[in-house]
Amino acid sequence: MQFGAAPPARRAARGRTASPRVPRGRTRRFNFRAEAAALCAAPEAAEDKMPLGSRLYAVFFRRTSTFALTIVLGAVLFERAFDQAADAFYARLNRGKLWKHIKHNYEIQEK
Structure with a gap:
């Protein structure tokens, strides 16, 4: 027996087992x-x-770069939209009490 060679039983078994993905007689070339x-x-x-x-x-x-950019842009856009929605909700709840709604009552009209 040569040094480094597989035993005969292993060599025969290795030659007989085929890959389940490649049919017998076909090559594995892509x-x-x-x-x-x-x-x-x-x-x-x-x-x-x-x-x-x-x-x-x-x-x-x-990719990591697009992931980071998506997170940053998403956070900026979400913050802007949330801020505008909260301001609109606050203005709707306080309709008639805010300065922008009653300012015309206290302004002096110049002629």
């Missing part, structure tokens, strides 16, 4: 040209079938 042609033929068809969550992940959260 055909990049065929795959690229299939992807280039209908890229919009593949995107249409992509669920909304996967599309959001691919666009906004896949």
Whole structure:
């Protein structure tokens, strides 16, 4: 027996076991040209079938830089919208009591 060689039983077993993904007699080579042609033929068809969550992940959260930018812009936009909504709610609750509503009663009109 040679140094570093597998025992005969192992060698025979290794030769007989096939990968479950590759049928016997076929090679494991990947055909990049065929795959690229299939992807280039209908890229919009593949995107249409992509669920909304996967599309959001691919666009906004896949890379760290876009993830950070999404968080910062989301926080700024949320703060602005929340502030305007709170101001509108406060003005609606206090209608007729705020200075902008009663200012015309106290202004002197010049002629």
